[in-house]
Amino acid sequence: MPRSVLADHELAALLADDVPCGDLTTDALRIGPQPARLSFIARQPMTVCGVEEAVRMFELAGAAVKAELASGDVLSFQSPILTAEGDADVLHRVWKTAQVLVEWASGIASSASAIVEAAQHDGRRVPVACTRKTVPGTKALSVKAVRCAGASMHRLGLSETLLVFPEHRLYLDEAPAVTIARLRAAEAEKRIVVEVGSVEEAVVWTEAGADVIQLEKFPPERVAECRAAIAHSRMRPLLAAAGGIKADNAGAYVAAGADVLVTSAPFTAAPRDVKVTFLRD
Amino acid sequence: MPRSVLADHELAALLADDVPCGDLTTDALRIGPQPARLSFIARQPMTVCGVEEAVRMFELAGAAVKAELASGDVLSFQSPILTAEGDADVLHRVWKTAQVLVEWASGIASSASAIVEAAQHDGRRVPVACTRKTVPGTKALSVKAVRCAGASMHRLGLSETLLVFPEHRLYLDEAPAVTIARLRAAEAEKRIVVEVGSVEEAVVWTEAGADVIQLEKFPPERVAECRAAIAHSRMRPLLAAAGGIKADNAGAYVAAGADVLVTSAPFTAAPRDVKVTFLRD
Amino acid sequence: MPRSVLADHELAALLADDVPCGDLTTDALRIGPQPARLSFIARQPMTVCGVEEAVRMFELAGAAVKAELASGDVLSFQSPILTAEGDADVLHRVWKTAQVLVEWASGIASSASAIVEAAQHDGRRVPVACTRKTVPGTKALSVKAVRCAGASMHRLGLSETLLVFPEHRLYLDEAPAVTIARLRAAEAEKRIVVEVGSVEEAVVWTEAGADVIQLEKFPPERVAECRAAIAHSRMRPLLAAAGGIKADNAGAYVAAGADVLVTSAPFTAAPRDVKVTFLRD
Amino acid sequence: MPRSVLADHELAALLADDVPCGDLTTDALRIGPQPARLSFIARQPMTVCGVEEAVRMFELAGAAVKAELASGDVLSFQSPILTAEGDADVLHRVWKTAQVLVEWASGIASSASAIVEAAQHDGRRVPVACTRKTVPGTKALSVKAVRCAGASMHRLGLSETLLVFPEHRLYLDEAPAVTIARLRAAEAEKRIVVEVGSVEEAVVWTEAGADVIQLEKFPPERVAECRAAIAHSRMRPLLAAAGGIKADNAGAYVAAGADVLVTSAPFTAAPRDVKVTFLRD
Amino acid sequence: MPRSVLADHELAALLADDVPCGDLTTDALRIGPQPARLSFIARQPMTVCGVEEAVRMFELAGAAVKAELASGDVLSFQSPILTAEGDADVLHRVWKTAQVLVEWASGIASSASAIVEAAQHDGRRVPVACTRKTVPGTKALSVKAVRCAGASMHRLGLSETLLVFPEHRLYLDEAPAVTIARLRAAEAEKRIVVEVGSVEEAVVWTEAGADVIQLEKFPPERVAECRAAIAHSRMRPLLAAAGGIKADNAGAYVAAGADVLVTSAPFTAAPRDVKVTFLRD
Amino acid sequence: MPRSVLADHELAALLADDVPCGDLTTDALRIGPQPARLSFIARQPMTVCGVEEAVRMFELAGAAVKAELASGDVLSFQSPILTAEGDADVLHRVWKTAQVLVEWASGIASSASAIVEAAQHDGRRVPVACTRKTVPGTKALSVKAVRCAGASMHRLGLSETLLVFPEHRLYLDEAPAVTIARLRAAEAEKRIVVEVGSVEEAVVWTEAGADVIQLEKFPPERVAECRAAIAHSRMRPLLAAAGGIKADNAGAYVAAGADVLVTSAPFTAAPRDVKVTFLRD
Numbered sequence A, B, C, D, E, F: 001m002p003r004s005v006l007a008d009h010e011l012a013a014l015l016a017d018d019v020p021c022g023d024l025t026t027d028a029l030r031i032g033p034q035p036a037r038l039s040f041i042a043r044q045p046m047t048v049c050g051v052e053e054a055v056r057m058f059e060l061a062g063a064a065v066k067a068e069l070a071s072g073d074v075l076s077f078q079s080p081i082l083t084a085e086g087d088a089d090v091l092h093r094v095w096k097t098a099q100v101l102v103e104w105a106s107g108i109a110s111s112a113s114a115i116v117e118a119a120q121h122d123g124r125r126v127p128v129a130c131t132r133k134t135v136p137g138t139k140a141l142s143v144k145a146v147r148c149a150g151a152s153m154h155r156l157g158l159s160e161t162l163l164v165f166p167e168h169r170l171y172l173d174e175a176p177a178v179t180i181a182r183l184r185a186a187e188a189e190k191r192i193v194v195e196v197g198s199v200e201e202a203v204v205w206t207e208a209g210a211d212v213i214q215l216e217k218f219p220p221e222r223v224a225e226c227r228a229a230i231a232h233s234r235m236r237p238l239l240a241a242a243g244g245i246k247a248d249n250a251g252a253y254v255a256a257g258a259d260v261l262v263t264s265a266p267f268t269a270a271p272r273d274v275k276v277t278f279l280r281d
Helices: A008-018 A024-029 A051-061 A088-118 A139-148 A176-186 A199-208 A220-229 A247-255 B008-018 B024-029 B051-061 B088-118 B139-148 B176-186 B199-208 B220-229 B247-256 C008-018 C024-029 C051-061 C088-118 C139-148 C176-186 C199-208 C220-229 C247-255 D008-018 D024-029 D051-061 D088-118 D139-148 D176-186 D199-208 D220-229 D247-255 E008-018 E024-029 E051-061 E088-118 E139-148 E176-186 E199-208 E220-229 E247-255 F008-018 F024-029 F051-061 F088-118 F139-148 F176-186 F199-208 F220-229 F247-255
Strands: A035-042 A064-066 A080-087 A128-130 A162-164 A192-196 A212-216 A238-242 A260-263 A274-280 B035-042 B064-066 B080-087 B128-130 B162-164 B192-196 B212-216 B238-242 B260-263 B274-280 C035-042 C064-066 C080-087 C128-130 C162-164 C192-196 C212-216 C238-242 C260-263 C274-280 D035-042 D064-066 D080-087 D128-130 D162-164 D192-196 D212-216 D238-242 D260-263 D274-280 E035-042 E064-066 E080-087 E128-130 E162-164 E192-196 E212-216 E238-242 E260-263 E274-280 F035-042 F064-066 F080-087 F128-130 F162-164 F192-196 F212-216 F238-242 F260-263 F274-280
Touching: A008 A051, A008 A088, A008 D008, A008 F008, A024 A088, A024 B162, A024 B176, A035 A088, A051 A064, A051 A080, A051 A088, A080 A088, A088 A128, A088 A139, A088 A247, A088 A274, A162 A176, A162 B024, A176 A192, A176 A199, A176 B024, A192 A199, A199 A212, A199 A220, A212 A220, A220 A238, A220 A247, A247 A260, B008 B051, B008 B088, B008 C008, B008 E008, B024 B088, B035 B088, B051 B064, B051 B080, B051 B088, B080 B088, B088 B128, B088 B139, B088 B247, B088 B274, B162 B176, B176 B192, B176 B199, B192 B199, B199 B212, B199 B220, B212 B220, B220 B238, B220 B247, B247 B260, C008 C051, C008 C088, C008 E008, C024 C088, C024 D162, C024 D176, C035 C088, C051 C064, C051 C080, C051 C088, C080 C088, C088 C128, C088 C139, C088 C247, C088 C274, C162 C176, C162 D024, C176 C192, C176 C199, C176 D024, C192 C199, C199 C212, C199 C220, C212 C220, C220 C238, C220 C247, C247 C260, D008 D051, D008 D088, D008 F008, D024 D088, D035 D088, D051 D064, D051 D080, D051 D088, D080 D088, D088 D128, D088 D139, D088 D247, D088 D274, D162 D176, D176 D192, D176 D199, D192 D199, D199 D212, D199 D220, D212 D220, D220 D238, D220 D247, D247 D260, E008 E051, E008 E088, E024 E088, E024 F162, E024 F176, E035 E088, E051 E064, E051 E080, E051 E088, E080 E088, E088 E128, E088 E139, E088 E247, E088 E274, E162 E176, E162 F024, E176 E192, E176 E199, E176 F024, E192 E199, E199 E212, E199 E220, E212 E220, E220 E238, E220 E247, E247 E260, F008 F051, F008 F088, F024 F088, F035 F088, F051 F064, F051 F080, F051 F088, F080 F088, F088 F128, F088 F139, F088 F247, F088 F274, F162 F176, F176 F192, F176 F199, F192 F199, F199 F212, F199 F220, F212 F220, F220 F238, F220 F247, F247 F260
Parallel strands: A128 A260, A162 A192, A192 A212, A212 A238, A238 A260, B128 B260, B162 B192, B192 B212, B212 B238, B238 B260, C128 C260, C162 C192, C192 C212, C212 C238, C238 C260, D128 D260, D162 D192, D192 D212, D212 D238, D238 D260, E128 E260, E162 E192, E192 E212, E212 E238, E238 E260, F128 F260, F162 F192, F192 F212, F212 F238, F238 F260
Antiparallel strands: A035 A080, A035 A274, A064 A080, B035 B080, B035 B274, B064 B080, C035 C080, C035 C274, C064 C080, D035 D080, D035 D274, D064 D080, E035 E080, E035 E274, E064 E080, F035 F080, F035 F274, F064 F080
């Protein structure tokens, strides 16, 4: 995933949001045309993300940039991220927008990466899927960040997958098997995911033929209970654990028998710090 | 600040990002036309934000909405936020996007509010100003959230204020007083803010005539030192403490003599939980 | 699906594309302010689509509109579609853009509807799924049209489904079972669809464990052959027939044993005629 | 007309519509970084169109492209169209969007070209003009396609030409000569085109001084009748035949005396097939 | 022309350009929720324009507005234009953007109106057409302003009319009659306008068959000369005088025999003053 | 300020506004592919602006451009501005849009420059600040033009500065000192600017502690009176003269004691003429 997921006009819009008419301080000081250089360096270990977008922002503004790494790379303390060279007013214009973007995206990627790392027990790894609950207006970058960290997206939106919430079932008056049959007929090629709130419901929908049972806010021990309860069913749905999953409990969910971990935690993870240093030639 | 800061086409774009072609699950279940209702309720105490945007999203999709409160209101556990009524497919389409928006914006507002609350000592309150380091693509809502919580914006972007960073001064070869004089001539109507990294620098720029001295990552005790160091200067710049300021150290900074607290913390604060309940008529 | 899938600003942009500065003829004739009425009537039988968009366009321009039907309804010759009332310049401004939209979208819907109708044999109906090959720039309306006709979307784009083309496999050097296993691990929740070009390939990928085998450009008799060839496999993939499927051969594909029909035909179907009549009050 | 009529941000938007977050299949298979090549080849004879847009799409995504031809060129079966080289994930991302664009635009161009070719009789060629009835959202490319095929645009929209429909005249209570005089005064520099539904009307508006008489849905024999009816008039309007004109009746209209053929047929013409072949280096 | 030519999202964008995050002064003073009223009144006589856009801006922001007039109306000193009622922060947010829009658009309309008024001699009126040289980014409103003042648009852009400049002819090596014949064949339905720089050229292109001869920067006496020079030609092209035409010389051009006056002057005319008065209820 | 303030997609939109589908005249004449050159030359002395935008427009369309100067440079009669080389259809497409942009922006810059030049008396220079009353839709370029001429922006919009109008005070019932104190508390880092309509008000707000007193439509002699009236105050606000300030009275305002001149005059200044010459190779 080594390319900017934001098109040039979107990067230009992000910059214009912060700097509609140049950096007034640089202009008033009349230092704009001086040759300048800067570097981005990791101030913390991190799974870095957003480098390609930062690089392109500097380029669009007229700087020359070098970056030897890609989104998804794991950085240690003080790893170099990128260097840029250009007029002082160009570097001052782009600096903070690019820095904030990398810090924020790397926060998501590092959080996702930690959960992916933790999602194992006794040599068994399970996949981590992130929900669609991205911060409003940040979807493309948020998705890039979780994917470059080795997680996948549970789904990108409402229009392409079948995930039956209790809030959907409130409007149904029919047996679960009828519901499943109707969904198969309507969308033959899609998996049917059903979110449940109790072990009993899990069993019912397993018997009805759901492909994936999503266990909403089950503690690990109830996931284990659920796993046991369907063990002898002739159906073999995946069990997806969702709600409150983080790096520190991911292992327990795997141990309990979850097949997939579904989480929104990375999207509001704390940013990772990037140090920016300016140089004068 | 009781209106949506996002225009209709921006709200429509947020919705389309998540639901480009309807909720497939609702459609496949054929429950779309059923009459439905839902309510948003605070699952935690919070300074709520984003209600006006959520309301308008439901309206644009075709639902009737009621909300008795406004962004900036302080909610206790289980306070009602809004109720919406409409076809099941409308409510299912808007539900999560609206919920995530309110949860995230209320996280920012609640964090800002806590810092504002903490920014006092011995009866003396100082203002809290948030930086421009908003998550990329979220500026309008982020600004609304901190403002409705009683904080202000340090600045909205680079193009309208003078904030002289060390990274600007690297390209100057002149006495501070000359710099200040040149800035006054160029931008007579603007305050001159100078960011410094040491007490010595603070004194130098105080003497040079800066209007505001921004103390970057000073612990409270060094802020106090700085306050003492300039006490007998004939200049009276404001001292703004910036970097690492949160609710739990804000009081200490006030006690140390800061005139303004500058923080980015609210922009990546944890969201506040909102409970959504669907009803069938 | 009874709402406009285009937001107001998108409808306004469509109108502005055709009428950036008013209808010059109406203006030059000075008939703009006269009260006027018009009606849209089906000139052919059709599954109508785009009514909600047409209605909203007239409204945005300032007319009052009535429509008693919804996208997806089946109309006979001379069925009324909508009536609008307003100033002559408003009706003249919107007329053709709205008419062309309904005619074109109803062409897609009617074509999809005919294939859905034909996709049966001996009482067995199979679902019809349309590809993502929509005419550039028309995706939202095209998707609405096929869905309101009872067809589904095979997929909405590349980012949410697994469809392994021969063009992907060209870059693999591994056994099919390995490929399937890797895909399951990477995207546990998604169905795995594999496109094949021969019966032999179909058998190989069936054995490897694909969820859906997509038969690209197989005539019905080869579909039947394929059905027979996998009859005794312990795997039970769906067989999706794709390529060249239309209303006149859909039944033969069902008879041959296809489980799903995949088609792009509706997107470039001939428009259905709508008659527009103006009245003077 | 050898340049992309869509700007980079419009091409990026078309791509993002289909591939908001990369090709999931390529990503899950981990074949993204492999070097790859592909070629587009005509599977049918065609007047090709959209090559420049396809080339630019590949370039924007990061591929190197070669195309030795231009929109408007006439291709025979198996003529090469373009070749692209780049990472497998780039080629997979752009492939279908670019292919569909060329296939669809070449369908329009080929249809227009066939009508242009047919619009002659006995050595006399007449121009072919396409209407503004383009599929909603496709105007720029549709116009390029008909123009590169040697047809012209009857008009691009409502705001720059005078075309008096019966639907305009419904709101007039005056002699045709008065109408013409008023239009001349209002828009001295524009031609006055009048659409009529009968030979009698054609004569009336010829006498009134229209510059062009547009004969709506006249069969060829009535066009000839009309030509005869105005033969002795001192006015010499152009006769434009409109409605239902295709390649197979164009010659008859020319023989009947039409000066211009006006048609919407190309905009919904069947696409021309393009074969895409991937290679592995 | 009594409707806003800017769609809601365009008006919202204009407002956001000036007021991205509310009126800071109103917010800091905490007067936002107070009920307020304001009125716009003409401070000079004017042909008013932009009223519909101003009204809609106030409405979008949440105010109730009344306006008894329409763009194109002639106002005397102190004529009322509109009144708005709403919260103080709404009125303060919209005030200047709406005022500047009306002042600027009325400047264009008033200038165009004065030229239209002056374009007569001895009872003979000739039409005034404005060029496409609108200030970058202002086309829709500029066109509305000249049209509502009774002028027309010479052309809206390059893509729909034939205007042969000397800069086109530089690339031709053929007789004028050949050029005209080729243009007639290519674009049978368009008028052919030819811009010339001397009386000799005017005669040449008249003989060649141009429909309109555009006299670029001819003083009135040379227009008269030109009129005389072609008086006995069997061709009857319109003579359009262009370049430097204003209200004070328009009459002379009419007297000299121009059939159309072409001008860019209104687009940069001085704004007309509008007085805004706030009231407190 | 030597870069385009409009991003590529904004420049592309400006071009598309004028030339949605190519220059019809060039196309109909079939001169498009001929090699061509053109030059822009100052037809009047001017402070030039918009060169970078013009250059980029030509580049985006496919031409090679050279410009040896930058926005803000002072040109004499016949100074070269830029030269471009490319296909005739490229140069014809961009020509007028680029020319009008440079002419209009240079009009603003030249007007601002003249006021800056005049804003002195007896060796004392005062800064010139332009208001936010830019022509709707032209903000970015207008700001660039005044800044490159040596003027500054009074403010960019409503959201970042405190400027207390009488229209704000209408909703206050408190002593001026209270107002100032409340504003200081709310926005500690901002200057407080107060607009007044009389010398008495100026004195009141000076005493209350405003940082800047803006004198709205004071003739120079009343500015002098005001200067005298506050001479003995212990407060030292800046006096900003606003309203009706132009190059011919700027000196008088300086002489009268204004510290800053605030003006909107440049935004509607007359364009400066640029001569465009085409060459054939």
